[in-house]
Amino acid sequence: MQKINNEQIEELYAFTRNHFVEYYDLQTELVDHLANDIEAMWEKQPELNFEDAKNAAFKKFGVFGFLEPIEQKQKAMGRRYRGFLWNEFKAWFTLPKVVFTLLIFVIFYAAFSSVYVKYFSITFYLGIAIWSIYRTIQLNRIFRRRKEKSNKKWMMEEMIFKQAGGTLLVFMSQIHTFYNLSESFTLNAYTVAGLATVFTILFLVSYISFQLLPEKAEELLNKTYPEYAL
Amino acid sequence: MHKKFMYICFMSNSKLYKGSLTTIILKLLNENDKMYGYEITQKVKALTKGQLKITEGALYPALHKLEAEGLLSVEVKKVDNRLRKYYKITENGEKETTNKLDELAEYIKTMQALVNPKLA
Numbered sequence: 001m002q003k004i005n006n007e008q009i010e011e012l013y014a015f016t017r018n019h020f021v022e023y024y025d026l027q028t029e030l031v032d033h034l035a036n037d038i039e040a041m042w043e044k045q046p047e048l049n050f051e052d053a054k055n056a057a058f059k060k061f062g063v064f065g066f067l068e069p070i071e072q073k074q075k076a077m078g079r080r081y082r083g084f085l086w087n088e089f090k091a092w093f094t095l096p097k098v099v100f101t102l103l104i105f106v107i108f109y110a111a112f113s114s115v116y117v118k119y120f121s122i123t124f125y126l127g128i129a130i131w132s133i134y135r136t137i138q139l140n141r142i143f144r145r146r147k148e149k150s151n152k153k154w155m156m157e158e159m160i161f162k163q164a165g166g167t168l169l170v171f172m173s174q175i176h177t178f179y180n181l182s183e184s185f186t187l188n189a190y191t192v193a194g195l196a197t198v199f200t201i202l203f204l205v206s207y208i209s210f211q212l213l214p215e216k217a218e219e220l221l222n223k224t225y226p227e228y229a230l
Numbered sequence: 231m232h233k234k235f236m237y238i239c240f241m242s243n244s245k246l247y248k249g250s251l252t253t254i255i256l257k258l259l260n261e262n263d264k265m266y267g268y269e270i271t272q273k274v275k276a277l278t279k280g281q282l283k284i285t286e287g288a289l290y291p292a293l294h295k296l297e298a299e300g301l302l303s304v305e306v307k308k309v310d311n312r313l314r315k316y317y318k319i320t321e322n323g324e325k326e327t328t329n330k331l332d333e334l335a336e337y338i339k340t341m342q343a344l345v346n347p348k349l350a
Contacts, residue, residue, distance in 0.1 A: 003310065004310075004311070004312075005311070006311050009311055009312055028306075028312075028313050028315065029267065029290065029315045030290075031312060032266065032267075032268070032309075032312050032313065032314050032315065033267050033268045033286065033290075035312055036266075036268035036269075037268060040272075060285065060286045060287075061285070061286045061287045062285055062286070062287035062288075064287060065287075068287050068288070068290075068291050069287070069290035069291055069294070071291070072290070072291030072292075072294050072295055073290075073291075073294045075294075075295070075298070076294040076295055076297060076298030077298070079298045080298055225306070226304055226305055226306040226315075227306035227313050227315070230306060230308065230313065
């Protein structure tokens with residue numbers, strides 16, 4: 001029975017890339033599917049050439065081709081990424097890390113209770129923002145290097161190194177609202193506690209997404225992709 | 231009358247079975263240790279004697295969704311000259327299979343009552 005050779009496997013990888021499948025994890029699964037289908041076709045029609053068989057196999061994915069699998073995979077990976085983020089976040093509310101969380105909260109609370117609340121809040125906000133921008137640039141560079149080295153792009157890897165940038169965008173877009181808010185502070189204990197909570201969460205989320213998750217990238221990728229180590 | 235029900239089912243195949251696709255996948259994986267995407271499409275085709283065909287464009291999204299929900303786990307092996315991704319059912323997946331099958335049985339009963347009141 002005719003089998004797909006190595007060169008054809010490479011061709012199938014290129015074919016998925018040409019059809020907008022950027023990620024190695026999804027490419028691999030689709031390549032195996034197409035290869036199986038082509039081999040099954042060859043069993044019935046050994047004279048069928050590779051190109052025609054490949055096109056016939058692709059046609060079975062429907063008019064949208066690989067788009068739906070790509071979209072769903074993105075959703076599924078996003079969900080997984082948020083799961084990783086949430087697990088790390090929860091850890092900061094259990095011993096011993098909760099001590100550090102409380103300390104951060106107390107520092108913010110004390111700063112926002114002082115008469116210099118406006119300056120403190122702007123300084124903290126800018127501090128987190130500048131550090132986040134710095135890390136975004138740094139992580140982007142690391143991600144590019146990793147890709148150059150392995151020549152493969154994994155969906156989860158991109159999320160770990162670039163999703164953090166998305167969090168930053170949401171955060172940065174709120175600067176204006178925040179500035180307006182800081183103009184009208186009344187030194188009410190609830191406002192201060194609320195503000196300190198927001199800053200504590202912001203601090204933790206930034207730290208987890210920009211520092212902790214990228215540091216754990218290898219572990220998380222191995223957990224997500226059994227083929228990562230292969 | 232039963233034939234008529236089958237006919238309706240497969241006539242508008244794509245719409246009706248969309249919701250049952252996850253049930254079909256879970257049921258198959260519950261009975262088999264592990265399976266890969268292509269194998270699932272072929273198995274369904276064989277079991278239903280070609281009456282029901284799982285489209286590739288719908289299968290993978292469904293598999294990835296089930297994986298993200300923790301109902302399936304994955305395993306990758308090198309087969310011939312390529313990597314193959316196998317899906318396996320998890321403990322949660324097994325529980326979900328029972329729920330989904332009950333739901334489907336209920337749905338079929340309701341449809342039968344609608345299409346053929348005498349049978350129900």
